[in-house]
Each structure stands twice: as structure tokens, then as C-alpha cells.
Amino acid sequence: MSEATVAQRDIPRIYSRIAPIYDVWAALTEARARRACLERAAVRDGESVLEVAVGTGLVFEQLVKANPSGLTEGVDLTEAMLDRARRKVSGLPGRHRLRVGDAHRLDAPDQTFDLVVNNYMFDLLPEADFPVVLGEFFRVTRPGGRLVLVNMARPTRALHRIWDVVYKINPAWLGGCRGVDLAPEVARAGFVNVERELLSQMGFPSEIIVARRPAAAA
Numbered sequence: 001m002s003e004a005t006v007a008q009r010d011i012p013r014i015y016s017r018i019a020p021i022y023d024v025w026a027a028l029t030e031a032r033a034r035r036a037c038l039e040r041a042a043v044r045d046g047e048s049v050l051e052v053a054v055g056t057g058l059v060f061e062q063l064v065k066a067n068p069s070g071l072t073e074g075v076d077l078t079e080a081m082l083d084r085a086r087r088k089v090s091g092l093p094g095r096h097r098l099r100v101g102d103a104h105r106l107d108a109p110d111q112t113f114d115l116v117v118n119n120y121m122f123d124l125l126p127e128a129d130f131p132v133v134l135g136e137f138f139r140v141t142r143p144g145g146r147l148v149l150v151n152m153a154r155p156t157r158a159l160h161r162i163w164d165v166v167y168k169i170n171p172a173w174l175g176g177c178r179g180v181d182l183a184p185e186v187a188r189a190g191f192v193n194v195e196r197e198l199l200s201q202m203g204f205p206s207e208i209i210v211a212r213r214p215a216a217a218a
């Protein structure tokens, strides 16, 4: 796995620039993976749901629509991305809240959420941060609760390597994302029933990871 080359402190600046065109990029290369994420998340109305790194709210909007009687919260580092997410959910029924927040330090009590969702964020974090952030996801997930992650995956076919070349020329063109393989880290963080699925769109490889926090001992 190659190391992240865009520093976290530069993320809000880079994503403020990308925000106006983000949804076009997302439709071309990541829409299939987002659909798979929502299917695997299988939100049940009335749940307590957190999405970390909501971006422009492409998944957040669908989570809110599926959960009108529940609570749907979202955080992101970049205000300009959150602004777009707020526009997508304004006027939708239900309790939902979007705010600036950092995945490394989630502002939520232990064991709050039935479902934690996170898409295309680990692929721009330094590897040393993976256990810290997964530890936070574990902490805020209820016993028996679900985790669904989507990341840019490492290449498994020749076509996928185009994106490695793009990243080498200028990581910011890919929003700082490079391929990762997170399933072993998810298991190390204490999650169980870890499943990984791979798919690609326009040669852009994505992994969908589903896992569960163990249920409390009887």
C-alpha cells in the first residue's frame, strides 16, 4: 500500500476547490460503489446512524430518506462540502444533523450508533491513522451495530493502474486518494464478520467492507 501524500491539514483547502465539481466525478467513477454501500447498510427506519466524511451528501441524503423516524448525523472536515450536503437534505423529514468534525476525534458518546458509514476517506489518511480512526468507529458503534466502509481499492487489473499514474502525477487530482486494503485493519480494530467486495467503474477500483461490532456478552 502506498502512503498518503496529502497532509490532513491540506484537506479542507483541496476539497473546498473540488466541491463544485465533486458530484460529476462521483457519478462517473463511484456511483456503483455508493449504491452497493447503501444496499449493504440496509438502514432500518428508527435507527441511530452516523456518516463520517459525508462530503457533498450523496450517501447522507439517501440515509436520511431511509430513516425518517430515526436520527441521522454526519460530519466532515470541509465546510464547503458540508454546505452542499446541507442543501441536499434541507426540508427532508426526520432528525438529521450535519457539522464539522474530525474522524480522529468523534464528538459522540461511546456506543451511540446502530450504523456507522464512511466512504472514500481512509484512502486519503496516513496508514498510521487507520487504527486511531477505526478505534473511534468501534467506540461509537453499539454492540451488535454495523460498519460499512467504501474505499478506493488497490489495483487488481491492468486498467486500474491508470489511476496510480494519475496519483503519481498529482495526488490532488484524485483528491489525495490512493488504493488501500482495509479489511485486515477493520478486524484488528475488534470488528467481526468482516466481508470485502470489490467492484470497479471506469477502471476505478473500490472496496466495500461490511463488519459488525460484537454483541455484548449475555
Ligand SMILES: C[S@@+](CC[C@H](N)C(=O)[O-])C[C@H]1O[C@@H](n2cnc3c(N)ncnc32)[C@H](O)[C@@H]1O
Pocket (backbone or CB within 6 Å): 008, 011, 012, 015, 026, 052, 053, 054, 055, 056, 057, 058, 059, 075, 076, 077, 078, 081, 101, 102, 103, 104, 118, 119, 120, 121, 124, 175, 177
Ligand atoms: C473523497 S471525499 C468523499 C466524500 C463522501 N464520503 C463521498 O463518498 O462522496 C473525502 C471527504 O473526506 C473528508 N475528510 C477527510 N479527512 C477527514 C477527517 N479526518 N474527518 C472527517 N472528514 C474527513 C473530506 O473533507 C472530504 O469531504
